[in-house]
Amino acid sequence: MREDDIPAEKATAQHGARLQKAHEHEKRQKGTAQKAAEGQKGPFGVGFMDPLSKTEAEPGAGSGPASGSRRRALVTLKNTRAFDAVFGGGRSAANRQLVVYYRRNGLNHNRFGFSVGKKVGNSVTRNKVRRRLKEIIRAREKGASASPGQGYDFIFIARGVCAALPYRDLDASVRHVLQKSGLPKHL
Secondary structure, X not given: OOHHHOOOOOOOOOOOOOOOEOOEOOOXXXXXXXXXXXXXXXXXXXXXXXXXOOEEOXXXXXXXXXXXXXXXXXXXXXXXXXXXXXXXXXXXXXXXXXXXXXXXXXXXOXXXXXXXXXXXXXXXXXXXXXXXXXXXXXXXXXXXXXXXXXXXXXXXEEOHHHHHOOHHHHHXXXXXXXXXXXXXXXX
């Protein structure tokens, strides 16, 4: 490339260019950020979300947290000490697909831990099994929320055959292992 090919003057914005000027667009409406902060409706009747509170600006509009459409989250065992307490002082029941350890926790709600080892499969398979177990337990908790005997810590350990099980069979296996434990009324 030669110096003759480079223009000496700064090029002016052409009318058909994508951006007329740096950081500016002539057709952009002024005050769009202000409308979002005020909670006005956007195009197609969609409400703007309040970025600070993560809720809709107008309650009741849409399917956000204000409408109650979210699933109830499970209370899970988070640290090694909690897992060790259940393993050390708890009881267990097992079948071909699952092992469950359980122990009273002295609280008025159940807590859950899930362990899916490498024998089950690769990370995608393990996460699929873990998600299925969590959803099965969440559904059972929802049905047993009024039962008076809450207050257990549960750890579900998936065995290798869980990877090949369809959802319905895994659900039946969870039901079976809980019946063997003698605690079906608690979950």
